[in-house]
Amino acid sequence: MTSEPVRAAEGACPLCGGAVGPEARRCPACGWSLAGVDGRPGPYSARALWWTGAGFLAVYLVTLAIVALTH
Numbered sequence: 001m002t003s004e005p006v007r008a009a010e011g012a013c014p015l016c017g018g019a020v021g022p023e024a025r026r027c028p029a030c031g032w033s034l035a036g037v038d039g040r041p042g043p044y045s046a047r048a049l050w051w052t053g054a055g056f057l058a059v060y061l062v063t064l065a066i067v068a069l070t071h
């Protein structure tokens, strides 16, 4: 018995709620891919983080350029 909090995706499909085995990579009921939900972040979240950072940097540089041009 562990006091670990139960993950939402563990043992159940996040899409249809059907029972899935601990080694299953795909829901047998609806075919939903379970890759990336077993404690590891998917590649999409890391890429989205980089694009968010790049977007903020672009806005910062544009603001800096406008301030530099108007002074």
Ligand SMILES: [Zn+2]
Pocket (backbone or CB within 6 Å): 013, 014, 015, 016, 017, 018, 027, 028, 029, 030, 031, 032
């Ligand atoms: Zn499912």
